Amino acid sequence: MRTQDQQMAGSCPECHQGSIQCSHNYFEEGDLRIASWEHRCNECGFRETTAIRSDELEEEEKANFDLCPFCQRRSERN
Ligand SMILES: [Zn+2]
Numbered sequence: 001m002r003t004q005d006q007q008m009a010g011s012c013p014e015c016h017q018g019s020i021q022c023s024h025n026y027f028e029e030g031d032l033r034i035a036s037w038e039h040r041c042n043e044c045g046f047r048e049t050t051a052i053r054s055d056e057l058e059e060e061e062k063a064n065f066d067l068c069p070f071c072q073r074r075s076e077r078n
């Protein structure tokens with residue numbers, strides 16, 4: 001299963017002109033869940049990404065699995 005959720009996440013910290021698009025890609029296989037997050041500016045190309053694997057999370061971190069580490073929004077993936 002693979003889902004994607006995208007939202008605008010405010011103005012760019014680099015160029016202060018563009019808008020940041022926050023993308024959440026979610027993939028699930030058996031017990032393993034993988035989330036990748038990307039913030040990308042539509043003006044200057046500023047980009048930051050991270051990936052989270054459920055098998056590398058501490059127990060208390062699992063509640064934050066659907067939260068973007070950059071803007072802390074909760075993904076609206078289904
Ligand atoms: Zn920018």
Ligand SMILES: [Zn+2]
Nearest residue numbers: 022068070071
């Ligand atoms: Zn975000």
